[in-house]
Amino acid sequence: MSSIDACLDGFALINRRILEQPRQERDRRIDERSVAVVVPDLDTTFRLRLTPEGLADLTHHTGGTHLSPAQVTVTVGGDDLVAIAEDRLSAKLALATRRVKVNASLGDLLRMRSLLG
DSSP states (O other): OOOOOHHHHHHHHHHHHHSOOOHHHHHHHOOOEEEEEEEGGTTEEEEEEEEEEEEEEEEEEETTTTOOOOSSEEEHHHHHHHHTTTTTOOHHHHTTTTTTEEEEHHHHHHHHHHOOO
């Protein structure tokens, strides 16, 4: 089972990939959104903002902490989060096989799809 630290390292890898994209692409594909990543096996929710400048304000909370709703909520196991971050698991495959669940508006879902390539 992955740890909170491994998930944080995964977010750093994801952020690096976002920042490798040309600024024009990021501006075109990313609208700033609040994101909650729920990792049930670690009893943890990561909160962050997705921006054209990358991932910002990353925090994590354990247990049943009541937080304001996020614009995008992703539910994923810790091992799958790390595997996606390390490119050992395709995000598209994880979505298709329901290893990752996303709760967002239709517009946000379409934008996320374009980010996945």
